[in-house]
Amino acid sequence: MPGLVPNPLQVRATGGPGFVLTKQARIVARGADADEVGVLMAADLRPATGFDLPVVAGRSTRRDVVLTIDPEAGFGEVEGNPEAYKISSTANGVKVTGASRHGLFNGTQTLRQLLPAFASSTVQVNTDWTVPAVSILDAPRFSYRGIMLDVARSFLEVDEVKQVIDAAAAAKISVLHMHLADDQGWRIDITNSGRAADDDIDYTALTRVSGATAVLGNPYQSADGHTGFYTQDDYRSLVRYAAEREIEIIPEIDIPGHTNAALAAIPQLNTAGSSHPATEDEPVAPHNGTIDVGYSYLDPTSEVTYTFIQHVFSQLAALTPSEFLHVGGDESHAMTQRYGHEGYVAFVERALAIVHGLGKKTIGWNEYAEAGLTAGDGVQYWAGTTEHAKRAVIEDGAKLLVSPGNTSYLDMKYHAKTPIGLSWACSGDCDVAHYYDWSPQEVVAGVGDEHILGTEAPLWSETIRGVDQAEFMIFPRVLAHGENGWTAESRRSPSDFAARLASVGPRLAAAGTNFYDGPQIAWS
Ligand code: TNX
Structure with a gap:
């Protein structure tokens, strides 16, 4: 599992092969404003993947990323937090659901971290764009x-x-x-x-x-x-x-x-x-x-x-x-x-x-x-x-x-x-x-x-x-x-944070963000 920063509230590895983003993938947006978040996500992933990633409405297939805004979708212990989101990734698709536009946006940022580090690259990279099989529920402590x-x-x-x-x-x-x-x-x-x-x-x-x-x-x-x-x-x-x-x-x-x-x-x-x-x-x-x-x-x-x-x-x-x-x-x-x-x-x-x-x-x-x-x-x-x-x-x-x-x-x-x-x-x-x-x-x-x-x-x-x-x-x-x-x-936890941060380094590098790669972290 790639390191996620900030640490989500619940991350459950569900086992199995996970989802692979392919050139057939579309971004299916549901709920007002979900398409805006989809457009940003597609723009972010196109350079590295070289895929079209059209943002569409309607029914999804098992190759698609589904982005939904639905305050009623059920957010368990973070119900009522407008920034809440959940992610479910399996071989049959990835679903990101936010309680609001902001919640959905948060979820798409976590999804980026679940993809290989080069997903944020500004030049095309040939790799398997795999998202591990995972179930996440998350919301922030402070707005x-x-x-x-x-x-x-x-x-x-x-x-x-x-x-x-x-x-x-x-x-x-x-x-x-x-x-x-x-x-x-x-x-x-x-x-x-x-x-x-x-x-x-x-x-x-x-x-x-x-x-x-x-x-x-x-x-x-x-x-x-x-x-x-x-x-x-x-x-x-x-x-x-x-x-x-x-x-x-x-x-x-x-x-x-x-x-x-x-x-x-x-x-x-x-x-x-x-x-x-x-x-x-x-x-x-x-x-x-x-x-x-x-x-x-x-x-x-x-x-x-x-x-x-x-x-x-x-x-x-x-x-x-x-x-x-x-x-x-x-x-x-x-x-x-x-x-x-x-x-x-x-x-x-x-x-x-x-x-x-x-x-x-x-x-x-x-x-x-x-x-x-x-x-x-x-x-x-x-x-x-x-x-x-x-x-x-x-x-x-x-x-x-x-x-x-x-x-x-x-x-x-x-x-x-x-x-x-x-x-x-x-x-x-x-x-x-x-x-x-x-x-x-x-x-x-x-x-x-x-x-x-x-x-x-x-x-x-x-x-x-x-x-x-x-x-x-x-x-x-x-x-x-x-x-x-x-x-x-x-x-x-400091040690857990240090371990998760190690895998954020390559993402920052791929995205072109200048950062201090000091000796406290075993950068991967
Ligand atoms: C204190 S922080 C300031 C700033 C300086 C800063 C330099 C604060 C409210 N005032 O005017 O830029 O230190 O670290």
Whole structure:
């Protein structure tokens, strides 16, 4: 049996010869939207197999793959989980049944792992495309299984992000958090349309000025970051591409700190109370490409700040189907120094009211839970005291998103000699076993599954340039992290995971995903 990652709930080898995918095979789709999943699966398998794999409706033969969406199909102990799926493979056909489109998509990703590794190859391979005789029932522990791309420090082109989405979808990742603005760059086009009558900000300067900047070379990475930005059409195409693969995009504009790129582009934000009070000599903040953090902030005492937030987040809300917008909130050190804890909290509460007023829930880094949240908002725990996150969960009804830096941050070096990456959150041995060996319910003591939204592994990009380097840091660690979001504790085991991961290596290689094949795994 090939190694399956994340580990399904039940896998039963049923014996016998299994199913062989041949050139007569068709993909028979049943239930609304099943054909869409079939089209994706056929597109995935055609290059390697060279088969036609037509997607059809109606009756099936023993040579076919049958894809069904049926919430009533009977999912046993995971009944009611919309992401549930089951697979039955015998010599007389393969059937994948999902409780929803997402459930079916999950099942097709497992089916890919049941085929020989070369099934994901982009060039044709001649082999027997056998699926072992097996019966699988599966559903995730958490619905939110995320990764984050920091395209602010170093940009990733649309096609690069799509490449990461493809690889992440195979790992049953369900959320892509995009960190779209920071001190070094601004990556999403904001137009002037719909501006308030008294608003004279030219929002198009955000990308014109700060889309052209990025992090500079630094002690950990000599190359400068990549510049660029997404037009609103680019962003919509990413949202659509991700959604087809059952990944939801949650955009982040980090406020009030990490905002030098906004200050550099919008003169009006450089008020007396901002981190860059305008002077005659220097009316707007200069670009800052260093990897310093905590120095920049928006003026909490200026109405321009809130006009800006209202406009930017309303465009983001209109572009984003997700119920969440991420507002950052981390490391507002200089602001807190100047305006105190109360000043920071008052800012966050006013910003949250704006975003809630747009009909969205918020997510923020754990510091933002120093302010009162609204039931259903997310608090993303990354570092420091867990006190505020816990309070927001217990008192406000917020949900915890677990991203503990030490076992979640994909920008940490695997070991001291990794040529890129930082080491502040993890140093020494930060390879895949370390990213497996932790449990979501232990991150904030007293906050259990009923309060946990899910898991997320962020890739910060101070030291990452382009998609090859991004994939190298993401894989295989996201597979370990993601299994923590998917698989029940009772089904998780470090040695079993290592054995299963060994057979995922060739699949990543065949699919063209760059990954770190470190010595902890006996790669097959
Ligand atoms: C901390 S994690 C940050 C980021 C950096 C990252 C580098 C967080 C909320 N803030 O601004 O990019 O460390 O690892």
